[in-house]
Amino acid sequence: MAEYTLKVRRYQPESGEAAYWEEFKVDLDPSLSVLDGLLQAKDRDDGSLAVRCSCRAAICGSCGMKVNGQSGLGCKTQIGEAHEAANRRNGGSEPIVVEPMGNMPVIKDLITDMESTHWAKIRRVTPWLLPHGEPPEREYVVEPESMIDITQSMACIQCGACVSSCLSMEADPDFIGPAALAKAYRFVGDPRDAETVERLHDLAHDPHGIYDCTHCFSCIDACPKGVAPMDQIMRLRRRAAEEGIEDDPNNGANHVKAFVKMIEKKGTNDEALLIQESYAPGVKGKLKPTKGAVEGLLKSLPTVLRAIKTGKARSPSKLIPGVHPKLPGGAQDEVKAIYAHAEEHREEFNLYIKGEDEDFVEPEPDEMTDATIEAEAAAAAESEES
Amino acid sequence: MPKHDVLVIGAGLAGQRAALAAAEQGVSVGILSKVHPVRSHSNAAQGGINAALNPGDSWESHAFDTIKGSDYLGDQDAVEIMAREAPEEILHMEHLGVTFHRNEEGKLGTRAFGGASAARTYYVADITGQAIMHVLYEQLMKHSDQVARYEEWFCTALALDEEGECRGVVTRNIADGSMELFEAKAVILACGGNGQVWKPTTNALICTGDGIAMAYRVGAKLMDMEMIQYHPTTLAGKGFLITEGARGEGAHLLNAKGERFMERYAPNKMELASRDVVSRAEQTEINEGRGFPDGTVALDITVVPKKRVHEALREIVLVGRDFAGVDITREPIHIKPGNHYTMGGVKTDVEGRTDVPGLYAAGETACVSVHGGNRLGANSLLDTLIFGRRSGADAAARAKRIEGSRPSREALEAEQAQIDAIAAREKGSGRRVSEIKLELGTTMDAKVAVFRDEAGIAEALETVRRLKQEAESAYIDDKGQIFNQDLLAAIELGYMLDNAECTCVAALERKESRGAQYRTDFPERNDEEWLKHIDLQLTDDGPEISYSEVTITQWEPQERTY
Numbered sequence: 001m002a003e004y005t006l007k008v009r010r011y012q013p014e015s016g017e018a019a020y021w022e023e024f025k026v027d028l029d030p031s032l033s034v035l036d037g038l039l040q041a042k043d044r045d046d047g048s049l050a051v052r053c054s055c056r057a058a059i060c061g062s063c064g065m066k067v068n069g070q071s072g073l074g075c076k077t078q079i080g081e082a083h084e085a086a087n088r089r090n091g092g093s094e095p096i097v098v099e100p101m102g103n104m105p106v107i108k109d110l111i112t113d114m115e116s117t118h119w120a121k122i123r124r125v126t127p128w129l130l131p132h133g134e135p136p137e138r139e140y141v142v143e144p145e146s147m148i149d150i151t152q153s154m155a156c157i158q159c160g161a162c163v164s165s166c167l168s169m170e171a172d173p174d175f176i177g178p179a180a181l182a183k184a185y186r187f188v189g190d191p192r193d194a195e196t197v198e199r200l201h202d203l204a205h206d207p208h209g210i211y212d213c214t215h216c217f218s219c220i221d222a223c224p225k226g227v228a229p230m231d232q233i234m235r236l237r238r239r240a241a242e243e244g245i246e247d248d249p250n251n252g253a254n255h256v257k258a259f260v261k262m263i264e265k266k267g268t269n270d271e272a273l274l275i276q277e278s279y280a281p282g283v284k285g286k287l288k289p290t291k292g293a294v295e296g297l298l299k300s301l302p303t304v305l306r307a308i309k310t311g312k313a314r315s316p317s318k319l320i321p322g323v324h325p326k327l328p329g330g331a332q333d334e335v336k337a338i339y340a341h342a343e344e345h346r347e348e349f350n351l352y353i354k355g356e357d358e359d360f361v362e363p364e365p366d367e368m369t370d371a372t373i374e375a376e377a378a379a380a381a382e383s384e385e386s
Numbered sequence: 387m388p389k390h391d392v393l394v395i396g397a398g399l400a401g402q403r404a405a406l407a408a409a410e411q412g413v414s415v416g417i418l419s420k421v422h423p424v425r426s427h428s429n430a431a432q433g434g435i436n437a438a439l440n441p442g443d444s445w446e447s448h449a450f451d452t453i454k455g456s457d458y459l460g461d462q463d464a465v466e467i468m469a470r471e472a473p474e475e476i477l478h479m480e481h482l483g484v485t486f487h488r489n490e491e492g493k494l495g496t497r498a499f500g501g502a503s504a505a506r507t508y509y510v511a512d513i514t515g516q517a518i519m520h521v522l523y524e525q526l527m528k529h530s531d532q533v534a535r536y537e538e539w540f541c542t543a544l545a546l547d548e549e550g551e552c553r554g555v556v557t558r559n560i561a562d563g564s565m566e567l568f569e570a571k572a573v574i575l576a577c578g579g580n581g582q583v584w585k586p587t588t589n590a591l592i593c594t595g596d597g598i599a600m601a602y603r604v605g606a607k608l609m610d611m612e613m614i615q616y617h618p619t620t621l622a623g624k625g626f627l628i629t630e631g632a633r634g635e636g637a638h639l640l641n642a643k644g645e646r647f648m649e650r651y652a653p654n655k656m657e658l659a660s661r662d663v664v665s666r667a668e669q670t671e672i673n674e675g676r677g678f679p680d681g682t683v684a685l686d687i688t689v690v691p692k693k694r695v696h697e698a699l700r701e702i703v704l705v706g707r708d709f710a711g712v713d714i715t716r717e718p719i720h721i722k723p724g725n726h727y728t729m730g731g732v733k734t735d736v737e738g739r740t741d742v743p744g745l746y747a748a749g750e751t752a753c754v755s756v757h758g759g760n761r762l763g764a765n766s767l768l769d770t771l772i773f774g775r776r777s778g779a780d781a782a783a784r785a786k787r788i789e790g791s792r793p794s795r796e797a798l799e800a801e802q803a804q805i806d807a808i809a810a811r812e813k814g815s816g817r818r819v820s821e822i823k824l825e826l827g828t829t830m831d832a833k834v835a836v837f838r839d840e841a842g843i844a845e846a847l848e849t850v851r852r853l854k855q856e857a858e859s860a861y862i863d864d865k866g867q868i869f870n871q872d873l874l875a876a877i878e879l880g881y882m883l884d885n886a887e888c889t890c891v892a893a894l895e896r897k898e899s900r901g902a903q904y905r906t907d908f909p910e911r912n913d914e915e916w917l918k919h920i921d922l923q924l925t926d927d928g929p930e931i932s933y934s935e936v937t938i939t940q941w942e943p944q945e946r947t948y
Contacts, residue, residue, distance in 0.1 A: 014866045031711065032624075043820035047872035048864035052421075054590040057626045058708065059516065059701070060425045076708055107561070108869045114422075128524040129483035139480045144488035144495075148697060151510060154485050154517050155700075158424050192483065226704075 003027050004083050006037050007095035010109050012048065019106070023095055024049075030080025034098065035063050037079050038110075050109035058224050061157030064164060065110050066099040071164035071222040074098070074110075101164035103173070117173075118160050121180040125203070129187060132194030142191045153186040156227045162219035174208040178219035178229030181210060185232035188239055200240045204248045210236045211252025251296060254278050267327035267335050271313055272320060275300050390416035390534065391785035392778070393570035395541050395555060395597060398426035399515065399767060400749025400774035401576030402522040404738075407778030408574075409532040413785045416568065418536040418557060420592065420874070423523050427578050427590045428770065431515025432629035432701055433499060434507035435767040437472035440496065443504045445469040450941055452765060455501040455660045456758025457901035458917065458943040459610065459936060464736050464754040466939060468765075468772045475771050476508055483521045485510050487698070497698070498634045501660040501762040501948070512629050512701040515767055539566075540874055541596065542801045544573060544604045544745065545793035552604070552744035554793035556801045560874070563867025565805075567798040571788055572744050572781035575601055576774060579728035579750035580885040582878075584835075585827025586625025587725040588617055594878040595885035597751035601732040602884055602929075606740040608922045609753040609934070610730030611885075612892035612903045615761055616836050618664040620724030622682045626709055628702055628721055630763040633657040635698060637687040639668065640718060641676040647683070652948035659948035662760040662902050665723035669836045672722065684718035723836050727766065729757040729902065730892070733921060733934075738777025744784070748777040755919065758936075759901015808876050809865050816859030819876050826853055826879075830886055834893055839907045847890035854883045891929045892920045913943050 004026050011019040024041035035053055042049045052062040056075045063074040068085050079096065086094045104112035131140075162178035169175045176184075184203055187193045203209040210233055219229040237256060246253040258277030262270055279296035307313040326332060392408040394401045397419035405417040419426065438448040449469035453460050480486055480494065486508050489495035499507040510517035526533055538560040545554040545567060554569045577597030581589025602608055618639075619628040633639070639657050641647045651667035652659035659667075668683050677683050687695065687702070692715050695703060699714075706714040732747035734740050734754055740747055749770040756769055826849075833846035857879050864872035898912040899905050917936055922929040 012866070013868050031709075043818070047819070047862050047875070048866065048870075050869045050871055052425075054421060054425050054592045055427070055430060056591065056624070057430070057705065059429050059513075060421075060427070060590060062421065062425050078708075111869055123527055128528040129521075131481070135477075135481035139477060139486070139494050141492040142488060143492055144490060147485045147488050148511075150485055151513075151517075154510065154520065155513055157429070157516065158520075186485075190483070190485070226700075 001027055002030055002080070004037060004079055005095035006034070006041060007097050008038070008041075008049070008109070009097075009099040010049070011100075011106050013108055026079075028079065030078065030083070032079055033075045034065075034067050034077045034079050034082050034096065035074035037096075038074060038098065050111050052111055059157060061159035064101045064112075064159040064161045066097075066101060066164065068097050069099075071101060071161040073159055073161065073224045076224045101160055103163055103166060103169050104160065112160075114160050118158070118163050118177075118179060121177050122158070122183055124176055125180050125184040125187075126195075126199065127183050127187070129190065129193055130195040131192050140192045146189065146191050150186050150189040153182045153189070153227055153232050155225045156182055156229075157225055159224065161222040161224060162227075162229045165218040165222035167216045167218055168212055168214050172208060172212060175212045176203070176206065176208055178213070178233065181213070181236060182227055182229040182232040185236055188236060196239070197243055200236065200243055200245055203236060204240045204245045204252065207249045209248075210240065211248055211250035211255070251278050264336060264339050266324055267332050268325070270324035271307070273324065275304070387567055387569050388416065388536075389569040390414045391570065392416075392572050392574065392781045393418065393555060393568055394574045394576055394778070395419075396426070396576035396578060396749070396751070397423035397535075397537075398428035398576065398578055398749065398770065399519055399522065400428075400751070400770035400777075401426075401574070402519065402526060403771050403774030404574045404576055404746075404748055404778035404781070405533050406522065406525055406529065407775040408782040408785075409529055411779060411782035411786070413782045414534075415532060416534045416536060416570070417526070418539045418541060418555070418568070420538065420540040420560065420596075422537045423526065423535070424520060425592075426519065427593055428519045428767070429516045430588065430590065430627060431767050432512040432627065433631035433634065434497060434509030434514045434764045435476065435518070435771075436499065436502065436506050436762070436764040437476040437508060437768065438469060438504070438506055439473040439476060439494065439508070440504070440506065443506050445472070447503055448472065448506060451502050452756065452762055453758070453941050454944075454946055455760055455762040455765075456756075457662070457760055457911065457946060458913070458941075459613070459755065459758030459901060459919070461755050461758075461937040462939040462941060463937045464756045467736055468756050468768060471772050472768055475768070475775070479518055479521065479771070482525055484518050487511070497631060498658060499763045500630050500633065500658045500664070501655070502658075507631075507634065507764040509631065509698075511697065512631050512699050518767065518771075540877070541600065542805070542877055543797055544600050545797040546604060546742070547791045547793055549791070550605075550742070551791070552742050553791060556797050558805075558874075560869055563870060565798060565802050567793060567795060569790075569793055571785035571790060572746060574738065574746040574748060574777050574781055575732060575751050576748045576770075576777075577751045579731070580882065581725050581728070582823075583826060583882045583886045583889070584614075584725035584830045585824065586620070586623065586831065587827075588620050588625055588627040589725070594882050595728070596878065596881045597747060598728075598731050599881035599884040601740060601742070601745060601747060601751075602888065602922075602924050604742055604745070605924060606742045606745060606747075607733040607932075608730065608888055608929075609733035609919045610755055610758070610892070611888040611922060612896050612920065613729035613757070613759050613901055614725065614834070614889060615661055615727035615729060615902050616665045616723040617726035618661055618668055618723055619685050619721040620726070621705070621710055622680055622720055622722050624709060625724045626705055627726070628685060628705065628719065629699070630661070632685060632687050632690070632699055632702055635687075635690045635694060637685055637690055639664070640684045640686055641671045642678050642683070643676060645676070647671050647676070655948035660760055661763065662904075663948055665836050666904060668723055678720055680720060682720035682722045685721045686718040687714045688716060688718065725831065725835070727761055729753070729755070729759065729761050730889075733919075734773075736773075736776065737780040738773055739780065746777040746781050748774045759903060805873065808862060808873060811859060811861040813861055813863065815861050817856050819857075819860045819862060819872070819879050822853050822856055822860055823875075823879055823882070826850065826882060826886060830889075834889060837904055837906050838893055839905060840894065843890055843894045847887065847894065850883060850886045850890055854887070857883060888922050888929050891931065892922060895920050895931055911946075917943060
């Protein structure tokens with residue numbers, strides 16, 4: 001038994017008051033969960049403390065919330081660990097901070113409106129199987145691996161933690177979002193579904209669709225079930241590319257291709273060339289003056305200026321397409337070797353196949369540190385520029 | 387007043403299946419649930435669903451295993467229906483999109499499960515219930531023009547008409563606290579079981595026996611209420627479930643001396659004997675001092691190949707890691723028997739009809755009875771689908787057949803008055819709802835569990851009756867309308883106490899040992915006197931006991947060994 005302080009973001013809609021913080025002292029074993037702590041506060045101190053919960057075992061998906069700013073399930077977050085995390089973050093003996101999920105309107109205390117921000121988007125992806133013709137007399141015969149593959153997205157419990165953490169959704173509330181797109185992959189990856197191409201066209205051509213994800217990994221961090229929604233979005237992109245779906249409104253397919261090509265060739269990101277190649281692929285060194293490309297580049301200008309201002313684009317010379325440092329020594333050959341390996345061995349990081357990360361033996365740390373890589377890269381850049 | 391031909395209360399597997407089956411008949415359907423449908427407790431069914439679908443298997447074998455598992459208390463006509471219709475139902479679910487595990491040929495593959503004479507359990511990793519329920523919810527979204535969903539609506543009472551037929555339910559919209567009388571020609575209760583009456587339990591916080599209590603309060607008979615399953619592998623303290631699939635994949639049970647003790651209790655089936663048998667064996671080891679100091683024995687999953695664990699038992703890897711701090715692929719995990727399943731419930735026929743016209747029950751709320759004294763693993767999902775479908779179809783047929791008559795509005799007014807009375811209780815006027823619930827749970831787990839005797843059950847009954855009185859003055863903090871969970875907990879406490887009283891009365895009455903009811907004062911099964919169901923019906927003096935015959939078609943009771 002240990003004592004913990006939960007600092008809970010409260011909102012009582014009928015009080016006429018704005019949201020406020022309230023601290024609750026609870027007393028429980030460190031191996032119990034933050035949800036157990038909240039329930040103790042509710043049982044002992046204040047029955048009006050509102051939190052959706054049911055199974056207590058991370059299977060029903062009711063208790064999505066933010067603990068110390070991290071989206072997840074209250075029942076799956078051990079209170080002892082949350083306490084340590086709070087202390088690490090703030091130093092000293094800080095309370096565990098509990099808030100409702102992000103990107104969703106709050107109804108009462110930790111209860112949010114998931115209908116408009118989650119379920120409406122799930123319904124957006126036509127979330128039911130669309131097989132062709134009458135079903136067979138027995139079962140559909142399919143590759144065993146295909147079922148294991150989509151079991152990862154079937155493992156989603158619709159808790160909304162990924163939606164809560166999604167940075168793209170913060171910027172674009174219309175983004176279909178990680179949960180709904182993972183649900184979409186459950187059908188795209190299902191060999192029994194007969195509308196795969198239509199689904200991919202739909203999701204690629206929606207400006208808030210698969211190319212609206214910025215690849216930030218927040219949803220993978222937040223997901224309590226290892227669904228890895230971003231991985232499912234990347235699979236959707238790969239499948240869309242395999243189907244030759246290219247003319248999407250976000251120029252997403254071209255962006256992906258340009259990026260892949262550039263890294264194979266140069267090893268690091270040439271920002272200027274990336275913009276050009278994303279909007280006007282295949283033209284080197286000069287702009288192909290199509291209407292879309294010019295528009296796209298003009299639209300990118302504010303972003304470019306912001307990048308210079310914030311230091312993301314560190315050297316103005318990098319804005320000249322094509323002037324970009326190469327990797328030092330034979331490093332680029334190694335990058336190419338990685339590409340060749342990836343082409344030959346199609347590896348999927350699916351937890352139902354591979355198990356947890358910790359099952360893999362970590363490779364010995366390379367002797368080359370980040371600092372030496374940077375130093376060598378700088379030296380190489382100088383020699384190229386001079 | 388919202389109005390539907392068929393109204394389904396509860397949106398787990400049984401409720402969703404019933405709603406879809408009723409909608410197929412072209413009637414208007416409403417489905418109400420106190421939580422969003424995908425939060426329902428069918429999620430927690432991990433291991434799989436049984437069907438004799440393999441060429442070498444037969445429905446008769448499945449039926450016999452089920453009847454033997456029930457300790458011959460299951461009604462054999464109902465069991466036959468379930469076993470015969472299982473293969474078609476599994477195929478139907480596969481066609482709707484359930485991602486069942488495949489064998490190397492790409493066809494449906496099976497795993498072994500307890501009490502079964504063949505490997506006939508179909509599964510999706512160890513998230514079978516979740517996978518099926520999410521696919522059914524996909525279908526509900528697809529058919530939203532035929533099935534209206536009322537998500538987060540709480541039912542407080544059934545509403546009858548002047549003839550005593552069930553014509554609706556009184557509900558509270560949790561989002562804004564408004565009360566509504568829903569009108570229907572048939573009502574199907576699919577509200578799950580009553581595990582929260584015990585603490586600890588594998589059951590979710592929502593499993594408070596609502597449907598059983600609501601039916602009981604309008605005069606429907608309850609049956610087999612003494613039959614409460616303790617699952618052999620639950621985490622100590624927290625009560626979380628470790629799927630029987632683990633033993634199906636080959637995991638061993640060990641006592642503190644490292645002995646595979648099932649050799650002494652079930653030499654043929656070992657760890658895969660019926661759940662009641664395995665739970666009693668474990669409890670005996672623990673009681674006789676061969677368990678661990680924390681009152682447990684060990685489940686050793688390390689004998690299962692690691693690749694297989696990741697593919698088929700992933701949820702258990704997570705449960706072990708997150709809730710017990712144990713890597714099950716590397717070391718045994720401590721487990722003990724824990725409250726898990728309500729075999730009894732609202733007495734129904736094979737079409738789901740209760741004694742109250744217009745009222746149906748399906749799934750764990752109902753007692754058909756296919757599980758009798760002990761349910762086999764992977765038969766509960768099957769029960770929900772088969773009898774959910776049959777209830778939905780029969781309720782739709784009834785709705786087409788009969789004229790509409792209106793439920794009395796008195797029920798609505800009475801419920802509103804009751805709620806106002808709860809809210810009006812002063813703080814400190816009695817005990818807190820949570821305190822009463824805790825005392826109920828620990829009492830039932832101590833006295834009405836794996837081993838029972840007259841003195842213990844009588845003590846529990848006395849406690850339950852005292853708690854019922856205390857509940858009448860229990861106060862709540864929240865006086866609001868929006869998401870007043872405090873108020874709902876007070877109403878649920880009432881449901882739980884009715885369930886507990888019935889279980890105690892029936893357990894006291896059955897003076898023999900059969901299935902989950904093991905009386906240390908009557909350790910033998912006694913077919914001559916007790917091969918019969920105990921039925922309970924509400925009177926002014928509490929539950930009144932009567933008996934009904936067990937239907938036997940072709941399997942005469944035999945001695946039960948594994």
